[in-house]
Amino acid sequence: MQLSHLIVTVSLGLGVAGAAAADGMRFPVGDLDQRDAAIAFDHRLAEVAGQFCYARYRPLELGAIAACKKAVREEAMDQLTPAQRDALAAALRPASLANR
Secondary structure (H helix, E strand, O other): OOHHHOEEEEOOOOOOOOOOOOOOEEEEOOOOOOHHHHHHHHHHHHHHHHHHHHOOOOOOOHHHHHHHHHHHHHHHHHHOOHHHHHHHHHHHOOHHHHOO
């Protein structure tokens, strides 16, 4: 199985008093063993989280936006395999720490 063909889908049920929003946002994972692909994935994830969360909260609701972004990232990470999560962490680790 090639990891570059996997897709992450973000569809959190976020809302107030039981109201839920379930918009599916999909984006490719890529080969997380490669530093450039891991960085691109991390940027895509941050972009998707921003789009998803800023559409749901007012700009002044910074705490809610931050919590939403964290939840989006956690959901995306949950969809990766343990090997992909390890590869992403290793690829994003600063070079000074990776060589230890």
